[in-house]
Amino acid sequence: MVEEDTVTRMLYNETDSGEFTRKVVTLLGEATALQGTLHMPGVRDDYRSRLEQVVLLARRALGNAGENREVALLQWVLVQALGARGEDARYGAGQLSRGSQRAPTLEDCEDGWQRVEQIVCNAEDAALETARIAQLLNTAKAREIARRAEVAGKAARKIVLERNRAYTFHADPGFSFGEGWYLAAAALFAGLSIQIRPGAAQELQVRRFLFDAGLEGSLRPYRSRPASPKHLTHIIAEAFRTDAPGAQCTLRAGFLGDESPSAALRSWIDGKVGGKLEQKVLLWVRTGDHDAQRNTCFDELRQLSELVLNAGLTPIFFGDKVPLELVPPSAVNLTLCWKEPLFQGPDMRRAQLQLFEELRCRHGLVGQIGVTTAGMDGPALMGLPTLYLTQERNVRLGKWVGAVPGYQEVVREPGYFEIIRTTQHHWQQ
Structure with missing residues (x-):
């Protein structure tokens, strides 16, 4: 077990390590200094770049490290950098998921969520690596960083697992009545999931319309952060471009019935x-x-x-x-x-x-x-x-x-x- 105070002193004492290790320590300090300003334009990208450099250089330095004190220092650096990467990945997955959910087309939405999945995997990988190195260090601070990285990884995965694929059919007179045509049409063409806010003024009328249109099986329980209605006109256009007479026949059968x-x-x-x-x-x-x-x-x-x-x-x-x-x-x-x-x-x-x-x-x-x-x-x-x-x-x-x-x-x-x-x-x- 490495003594906590010894590792901390080593982190800030450049004379205790070689030139390469000192560079890694300096880079970590520069990245850590940015944490209070991540909300400012361009800072988070700079922060991520520095963390990436720290991880790459620290891993390389570990392969060449000779004495135990230098190995422990580099492991401590890696624990901090990987833990920070995991937490940043959780934040990035959350931000990108919101943007993807509002994408203008269904294709853009799916592409965005694929990138969210990649970021989530990065958060999970960072958590596993942080836990492995923290076990080697076996200090309270390392274990706490590993715990936070694990929490970040699970929170990131939860973003994907809880993705809401349903589109909201607004049943409140305050919303556009005509938007319902878009959603019902797109659901008939592409099998979309639909949700209705419980207790909305026209909930029963909407359910009746969806039932009559053969879309009762598309209904899902109401949840927050639904898919964006921006996708709907694009889905409808694609169906008509593929087979306009067939698309129109499908809608007339669903909307008007027999x-x-x-x-x-x-x-x-x-x-x-x-x-x-x-x-x-x-x-x-x-x-x-x-x-x-x-x-x-x-x-x-x-x-x-x-x-x-x-x-x-x-x-x-x-x-x-x-x-x-x-x-x-x-x-x-x-x-x-x-x-x-x-x-x-x-x-x-x-x-x-x-x-x-x-x-x-x-x-x-x-x-x-x-x-x-x-x-x-x-x-x-x-x-x-x-x-x-x-x-x-x-x-x-x-x-x-x-x-x-x-x-x-x-x-x-x-x-x-x-x-x-x-x-x-x-x-x-």
Whole structure:
């Protein structure tokens, strides 16, 4: 057993060791001095690099060490450096796991988690090596460092074991209703796991929708740190690029099922639009607090309405509240209809989709225009031609352009109304 005080004195007494060993001791001191500033930019990378050098040089020096005192010193250096590496690896695994979970695509997410696994293995290897050398030193301080390294290794492994692979289906009215279309569609295509926060306002309605879509087996208990919804549009795009007709058929079967719309729904639709025989276009209205810069511009909405009317089509206003003076006498105003009991019951999600389908099949609906609101995307994925307006290219939804049939992005650039006019003409054909 090496005396504790002797080892400590050796660590800071360069004259007790050879030149190579003194260099190792100096490097460890430099690395240790950085521990209070690891939160600052670039410092942690420098810290890791120094620890790596300490471990490499200390191992090399051990192979050439002659006297027991120098061997003990190098072992003590290694215990500290390896213990520090293990704890840093645990921290790195935690940080990278959070970033990986939020990655923009499923492929990026999986790649990030593979790197997390590598870091976790490094933490475990460091813990084992620290324990081995601490046993040789057989001092209280060495054993304590080994204990901390073991705790770090287990904590790092726990990060991987407790990874949450489920995506949250938000059942709270405060979240985007349309995001549910993304998750249900991606789950049908890729077998994703789904979780719902217990006690959410619309939990029962969401469970009913997933059950009707054949996704009840995808549900998992609710946990923190779910997978990122950013992946979903990418998964959907890949499915459509592989087989667009097949993807659309899968969604229609899941979202609409085999049953006909209820008599109550058909009667409601007839009462709202039954007497208007012209072809129709949905004009979406968005006025939410989230990303308010994406909200509908009412001056643009007025111009869109005029464009629809001039083409001989009937505009159907849908979504959030619209000033009544913007709704022409010949138009249909279905804004806020989603708040009616018919669309708030247990089958609320399927009822909304059946509404769009009925409008399309029995009331001449030929397409929809609106800002980037997720509510449009349910009918779009099922085949309703769609123009979504955006200030600049949309990274997430842009993946669907050219993949989902009839899904078109219109950037507000000079001449964009002409694009809308031309597209409407194609819809009429």
